[in-house]
Amino acid sequence: MKKDVKKQLKEDEFVSTMTKIFHFIETRTHDIIIGLCVLALIAILFVGLRLIQAQNLKRQSQALGQMLELRSTIFTNPDSLAKLEQLQGKGRYGRLPYVLLSTYWVDKGDLAKAKDLLAKVGSSPRDFIYYQAQDLLGKVDTLNKNYDQAVAVYDKLEKDKAGDYTLDVVLFHKAEALEGKGDKQGALTIYKKLQQDYPQSYFGYDAAERVRKLEGTGLPSM
Numbered sequence: 001m002k003k004d005v006k007k008q009l010k011e012d013e014f015v016s017t018m019t020k021i022f023h024f025i026e027t028r029t030h031d032i033i034i035g036l037c038v039l040a041l042i043a044i045l046f047v048g049l050r051l052i053q054a055q056n057l058k059r060q061s062q063a064l065g066q067m068l069e070l071r072s073t074i075f076t077n078p079d080s081l082a083k084l085e086q087l088q089g090k091g092r093y094g095r096l097p098y099v100l101l102s103t104y105w106v107d108k109g110d111l112a113k114a115k116d117l118l119a120k121v122g123s124s125p126r127d128f129i130y131y132q133a134q135d136l137l138g139k140v141d142t143l144n145k146n147y148d149q150a151v152a153v154y155d156k157l158e159k160d161k162a163g164d165y166t167l168d169v170v171l172f173h174k175a176e177a178l179e180g181k182g183d184k185q186g187a188l189t190i191y192k193k194l195q196q197d198y199p200q201s202y203f204g205y206d207a208a209e210r211v212r213k214l215e216g217t218g219l220p221s222m
Contacts, residue, residue, distance in 0.1 A: 064093050071100040088120075095121045095129050102136055106143070115140050131157065131165035138173055147181030150174075168194055172203040175210070188214045 070084040081104070088097045098117045105114040118140070121133040134157055141150035154174035161167070175190035191207040191214070198204030 063087070063091050064096070067093060067096055067100060071104070074104050093129070095133075099129060099133050099136065102133075102140075106136070106140065111140050111144055126160070128165060135165065135169060135173060138177065142173070142177045142180055145180065147177050150177035151181070168198040168201050168203040172207060175207070179210075179214075184214055 067084065067087060070080040070087075074080040074084065081101075084097050084101060088094065088101070098120045102114040102117040105111070105117065115137065118133050118137045121130060123130065134153055138150045138153035138157075141147070141153065151174060154170055154177065157165070157170045158167070158174065171190050171194055175187040175194070178184075178190065179187035188211060191210045194201075194204050194207035195211055198207075
């Protein structure tokens with residue numbers, strides 16, 4: 001008897017619950033449909049946004065690859081220079097052609113044109129392209145024998161800590177500028193720091209060679 005009553009109560013509770021649910025659906029059908037439509041729209045927008053982002057990344061990757069390929073063929077394909085010039089200032093990597101073209105003009109010996117291109121890179125954002133441009137600017141100043149200007153560039157990069165660039169490159173090029181201006185003791189100090197702090201890197205190894213060379217010229221030991 002108790003089991004039957006208990007069973008009946010459960011059935012009544014189930015029926016009551018379902019009745020309330022159906023009643024809620026019937027009275028709120030319009031709101032529910034709107035809610036579902038909103039959720040569907042959000043899902044569509046999310047998927048669409050992800051697709052757009054994927055397409056943008058793909059295009060940016062293709063643009064970057066195109067720029068690097070043009071630079072690598074600039075001496076063998078006469079059209080590459082003009083095509084790379086056309087990409088200047090365009091797209092997310094629009095500052096990179098200025099840097100790539102400046103390396104070309106450095107190789108050609110036209111340091112003035114290289115410096116003009118580097119001035120167009122700008123200081124924002126301070127990403128790898130910016131630091132690469134500044135490093136190259138220091139190299140151009142060194143080649144022009146404007147050693148104090150070159151050292152100032154590398155001092156600034158060192159102070160900024162060049163988050164997207166490697167400090168050993170900056171220090172090595174700074175030491176080269178110091179060596180060029182005749183401050184061999186200052187250069188030796190930096191070369192020894194590179195030798196100690198970056199022993200496994202290319203610049204650390206090259207710095208060790210410079211240390212042996214400079215100390216062999218009769219400089220006092222440190």
